[in-house]
Amino acid sequence: xxxxxxTDPGAGISRPAGWEGIVADWSSDQRAFKxxxxxxxxxxxxxxxxxxxxxxxxxSYMTVRxxxxxxxxxxxxxxxxxxxxxxxxxxxxxxxxxxxxxSSGTMAMAVNFGYRRDRFRSASLxxxxxxxxxxxxxxxxxxxSKLIAEGVRPWGNPWGAAQFGSSFFMITGFxxxxxxxxxxxxxxxxxxxxxxxFDRERRxxxxxxxxxxxxxxxxxxxxxxxxxxxVFIFALFYLW
Amino acid sequence: xxxxxxxxxxxxxHPIKLYLVVWGWLFILSTCSYLVDFFGLxxxxxxxxxxxxxxxxxxxxxxxxxxxxxxxxxLLYAIIVPPTLVLVFVGIMVFExxxxxFSRLAFFVVGR
Numbered sequence: 001x002x003x004x005x006x007t008d009p010g011a012g013i014s015r016p017a018g019w020e021g022i023v024a025d026w027s028s029d030q031r032a033f034k035x036x037x038x039x040x041x042x043x044x045x046x047x048x049x050x051x052x053x054x055x056x057x058x059x060s061y062m063t064v065r066x067x068x069x070x071x072x073x074x075x076x077x078x079x080x081x082x083x084x085x086x087x088x089x090x091x092x093x094x095x096x097x098x099x100x101x102x103s104s105g106t107m108a109m110a111v112n113f114g115y116r117r118d119r120f121r122s123a124s125l126x127x128x129x130x131x132x133x134x135x136x137x138x139x140x141x142x143x144x145s146k147l148i149a150e151g152v153r154p155w156g157n158p159w160g161a162a163q164f165g166s167s168f169f170m171i172t173g174f175x176x177x178x179x180x181x182x183x184x185x186x187x188x189x190x191x192x193x194x195x196x197x198f199d200r201e202r203r204x205x206x207x208x209x210x211x212x213x214x215x216x217x218x219x220x221x222x223x224x225x226x227x228x229x230x231v232f233i234f235a236l237f238y239l240w
Numbered sequence: 241x242x243x244x245x246x247x248x249x250x251x252x253x254h255p256i257k258l259y260l261v262v263w264g265w266l267f268i269l270s271t272c273s274y275l276v277d278f279f280g281l282x283x284x285x286x287x288x289x290x291x292x293x294x295x296x297x298x299x300x301x302x303x304x305x306x307x308x309x310x311x312x313x314x315l316l317y318a319i320i321v322p323p324t325l326v327l328v329f330v331g332i333m334v335f336e337x338x339x340x341x342f343s344r345l346a347f348f349v350v351g352r
Contacts, residue, residue: 025312025314033315033318036315048323055323059329062337068341090274101267224306228298228301232294236290240287
């Protein structure tokens with residue numbers, strides 16, 4: 001921190017709170033985000049832009065679903081599975097939801113243990129998060145293969161409106177890509193934490209800058225966002 | 241020294257129990273939204289419940305897991321307000337889809 005004065009998060013002066021605080025923080029030629037480092041602020045702004053991307057996907061899905069004259073395939077039936085001779089609707093998606101929520105829980109605790117400088121627990125929880133994320137992607141791959149085998153294509157499917165396939169592959173594909181990228185970064189971060197990079201201020205291989213445990217929280221922001229997007233996809237695409 | 245002090249001050253120190261409680265609530269809410277489908281509720285009740293559970297889950301994740309509840313309002317409003325403008329876009333596209341559906345029904349499926 002000492003040799004990076006530009007990332008000083010706001011010099012510890014007491015600031016007004018509430019609406020006055022918003023005006024005071026944003027007015028005049030100064031930093032708007034007082035006690036947030038540039039890394040965290042930039043991750044939030046990236047997530048904001050990603051929000052708009054997923055919003056556009058969900059909006060186009062809404063538009064094609066509302067304007068089609070063909071019946072929309074019933075997701076409850078499409079994503080049902082036969083387990084032990086019983087036909088359970090939407091069960092695969094429910095399990096995927098619980099897995100992703102659990103990975104968010106382990107990630108939140110990894111951040112907490114990171115700030116406590118308990119690097120073994122922090123790294124193991126991040127590893128657990130990565131494993132849960134990989135499980136999620138695996139189940140998504142299973143779901144895709146099942147649907148492709150049943151004849152779902154971006155241009156048509158056996159049950160109704162052709163737009164079902166294109167919306168499905170676009171939305172879940174983009175989300176799955178985000179999860180995959182998250183898993184890769186979790187593995188990298190987990191290794192860095194386990195090795196004690198942030199205790200010994202080892203310089204990063206890419207940026208050549210010293211890191212600290214806030215990087216775990218920034219990683220966490222990305223991971224929770226992936227979970228957050230799934231909350232919306234689950235509600236609007238699978239349950240609607 | 242003041243820099244070091246501020247740095248420690250901005251870190252998030254919360255008991256692990258808080259995360260476990262939120263985790264539990266997310267499980268409960270997800271189960272509830274799954275049950276909406278399982279019991280085959282329809283119409284406004286279904287859509288209302290789905291949206292309610294969705295918003296509650298999203299709120300818990302953003303507020304606690306992403307620590308937004310402890311950030312300054314300047315950041316909170318900068319991130320939360322812009323996505324709400326998407327609702328305007330939703331409104332526009334609802335009109336657009338209704339118009340497209342009307343055109344399709346009026347001009348393309350008459351003969352069927």
